[in-house]
Amino acid sequence: MQRFPNILLDGYRNFMSGRYADARDRYKALAEHGQNPSTLVIACSDSRAAPELIFDAGPGELFVIRNVANMVPPYEPDGHFHATSAALEFAVQALKVTDIVVMGHGRCGGIRAALDPSAEPLSPGDFIGRWMSLVRPAAEQIGANDVMTPAERQTALERVSIRNSIENLRTFPEIKALEDAGKIALHGAWFDISTGELWVMDAETRDFIRPDV
Amino acid sequence: MQRFPNILLDGYRNFMSGRYADARDRYKALAEHGQNPSTLVIACSDSRAAPELIFDAGPGELFVIRNVANMVPPYEPDGHFHATSAALEFAVQALKVTDIVVMGHGRCGGIRAALDPSAEPLSPGDFIGRWMSLVRPAAEQIGANDVMTPAERQTALERVSIRNSIENLRTFPEIKALEDAGKIALHGAWFDISTGELWVMDAETRDFIRPDV
């Protein structure tokens, strides 16, 4: 048979003899009683930005959506398939999470593509082009800025995009109502792959700052 | 200010003093040279089934899509927002991954919802209902079986859904062509939260079996 990747089997062996062995009872209980995470993290598919690593989270702690550039589309109850909106609905309505974190990161390939006006579609379907159009107005404005460096423009759009997704979260009537009632809190975070620094969004100023850790 | 969840800040502190400290150079190199993962994992948003934990994967190893019930919709180049298809396109066309793993797991809440004909929409948008309709024909067939137990029906649909997603991957012309050319391999896996067992799909019989680990 076609072989399952060895690197994954090796890793699984490590898991079983390490973390799983230590948390056997926790996994059993999570299977029996179900999951009950209080936090939803919307993170990027990027291999360098796994929230479980960055937040040192164990089984049962984080409900996680991962897509390119950790984005939330606006509320579109149009009967199409919506991977992100479906997971949002499940986290908020079924699991009743109390915190939603939109976590971006530096050197994001999706954001880089959005900033590149000469980028060719990756395939005839151009799914990335369409997906990144979620930040098009901001990308066009920042991309046209010729006094910031490319790295500055990239970091700027990464952070603008996080704020944009948080605004889109509020277009979901149920999330808006829960936030207004003080039952759910929306957060932004940005992880610097190069230095390991975590920046979190100040809810009032909407600036990204280093938390006191 | 509205406080960023303490549990995440605590976890981040552990990360910085632990795994990051050990892998500082690796993160720096990954920032400088970019990511180059060979594997895309499509996993569930479930808090108990993070692929980085189960495969003991470090930074840069796995490009990860996470949505409810780890599903892949069929190819639909219709100009709508497609979180999953966009991430697929990015992984296959830009990162040129050589392996795609669809990883399901036991006790999946999305699959349970799909099997429950009396399930009410979670919200007026009914995003979960629409999303889970991706496995509707199989869910109806298995759901109508009254000689298997609920848990047996659930495990059956979890595995059928993985095969279904793998078939949907093949509706993407680029993935189909790469697979035919032997340049990409599609895998299925199913993780048993209760026991920690990993089952992988035999590429020929499409049965799930325990790998010799």
Add this chain to the structure above:
Amino acid sequence: MQRFPNILLDGYRNFMSGRYADARDRYKALAEHGQNPSTLVIACSDSRAAPELIFDAGPGELFVIRNVANMVPPYEPDGHFHATSAALEFAVQALKVTDIVVMGHGRCGGIRAALDPSAEPLSPGDFIGRWMSLVRPAAEQIGANDVMTPAERQTALERVSIRNSIENLRTFPEIKALEDAGKIALHGAWFDISTGELWVMDAETRDFIRPDV
């Protein structure tokens, strides 16, 4: 004379110099005082699923019925010859066993035949066809499922059939009365020939799970 199979004579020699020599007194006592097993096992005739091997049982421990696919027919006091019902009656009424185990196994040829709608009778008497009709409704329902693999359908019916036999045990008035009085317990078990795994039926959910051994 027509020769008794050498392989059996050789095995008998091993028995006499091995296990019998070790258990000579036990056999003598069992002859003198009679048998007094507490457990009846209903197992398959399959050469790969002998309960004495799987449960490492010595002389006097297990009263054993073996037929194709380890099945129990429903109570039929019709005056015909009933090999299985007669042995059941003897175990329950004369030996007063306290536990009855219906033990199925993977790759069961009888179950495979039951799932194959195109199977021809093995002989004009079609005894197997008639015998396997004991699980016909379940076989038809599972056999018609075209989203599960053949191996998945087979395992499903093997387990359904065990539950079916346990239900049939309860159609025997004496067994039902003893179970209601807490004097006899009915169990299900399923042995995986390929891996050696034993799965036992949870009495409440009726699911098959791995016991903590």
Add this chain to the structure above:
Amino acid sequence: MQRFPNILLDGYRNFMSGRYADARDRYKALAEHGQNPSTLVIACSDSRAAPELIFDAGPGELFVIRNVANMVPPYEPDGHFHATSAALEFAVQALKVTDIVVMGHGRCGGIRAALDPSAEPLSPGDFIGRWMSLVRPAAEQIGANDVMTPAERQTALERVSIRNSIENLRTFPEIKALEDAGKIALHGAWFDISTGELWVMDAETRDFIRPDV
């Protein structure tokens, strides 16, 4: 949950660490390629007469029917459930065994019941009474003999019953034809629980003699 008998779980543990560990590859091969036993043994359900113990047989060697008093009913293609005839048909037509052994034993409870004219039915269904009527003419004749001791009468009927079952085997047209063609051989054996002695039936004289072991 209702607990699976501990004695069986303990025995299973011994099996896994002992015989299974030694025969892991054999079990795997038997699962993959199917069973191919050359011998069918029709033995008694008695806990003291397991053919796998007496013939020191490993997995895959013996296809086994076990019922009370190791009996074969005559050919009755009447559409009823026939546990023994179904297993016979499977062994002969599907597995194409070359040897059938009817193995009786001393101190058989079923034979004792058949010899006791004052025996009450064990239950209103009287399945044992009906089943043991398979040897009624011989039982009545031997039971009426008042010069043999009870033990002599019992051994006599145990051996007569084995010959009777072998005659019944020949009422199955397919078995008769195979035996006439020299493709299958029918054997009798009698095991003395008290001494461990095996007696086999001489095919010509039909006497039970000690084989040269």
